[in-house]
Amino acid sequence: MKNSLIEAYTFFGMYFSNFYFHIDKNFTIETARSLKKRVQTWEAFMEGYFLIGRIYKEIFELMKEHYEASLGFRFKSDSSNENLITHLSLAYLVGLENLEPPNLFYQLIENFDPDNINKIISFFWRQKEYLKEDNEKNMQIKNRILDFWQFVYNQLMDKEENLSEKQEILSNIVKLTEFLPELTEPYINWLKLSAKFIKDTVTFRLFLNDLEKFMKNDSVKTAKIIGEILLNAPVFTYPKDKLETFIKYLCETEDNEVKRIGKDICEKYIKSEVFFLKEICEKCH
Secondary structure, eight states, rough: TTTHHHHHHHHHHHTTHIIIIIIHHHHHHHHHHHHOOTSSSHHHHHHHTTTOOOOOOOHHHHHHHHHHTTTTOOOHHHHHHHHHHHHHHHHTTTSSSSSSSTOOHHHTTOOHHHHHHHHHHHHGGGGGGOSSSSHHHHHHHHHHHHHHHHHHHHHHHHHTGGGGGGGHHHHHHHGGGGGGOEEEEEHHHHHHHHTTTOOSSHHHHHHHHHGGGGSSOHHHHHHHHHHHHHHHSSOOOOOHHHOOOOOHHTTTTSSSHHHHHHHHHHHHHTTTTOOOTTTHHHHHH
């Protein structure tokens, strides 16, 4: 490192937590504080450091000025820019960061760059396997994900005249339906808005899977909400079995208004020359 050997800085970053906790804490702290930011050796150090897949509170506090210097810096490696987003998103989920200035996570999202927002959404969605158990810690993390969704929704409403430019965000964010505890406000409005902009069958299938869990609540109110959300969605030819299940669910509800919504969805598909629902629609009517 004294000879500014680039690889030495990269490896120091990669094994930063090992140096800090197991080898020489004082050396690690002093070296981290002495690094000149936004130069080649610092970039090599950060590229190595970003490969660490965990967040340690002590180290995060020590590294804050380096994270801040990384914001707005264009690393040569695209993976380093993505890893910066992952680090700050993880710090947000575990409560080291929040949605208020001057927090680093807030600085990351305040200019509402669609690429960054979509990467954060994808990262949050990928945590679903780790958050299956409904313990207190996981519930806190899920609530933080929903707080982020609220932040995004508020930003979109402030820029409603340019909503079409944000279609990819609105489409991707429906993946976070995975973390909704119930179909109540404000979640209903979020889903009705996003449903209009779902852009592909993969996202739509995931969305239907997440909506399906609310069908266990066998109430007219729930059926009406689900129907209104689906009526907002574009016409898709896949997944056929799921769509048929939802139409059947709506039509078999003992409520004329819900049945009408089911009929409207059927007509929407048939007018779009998508006929696979025709038979089940005829049976329901």
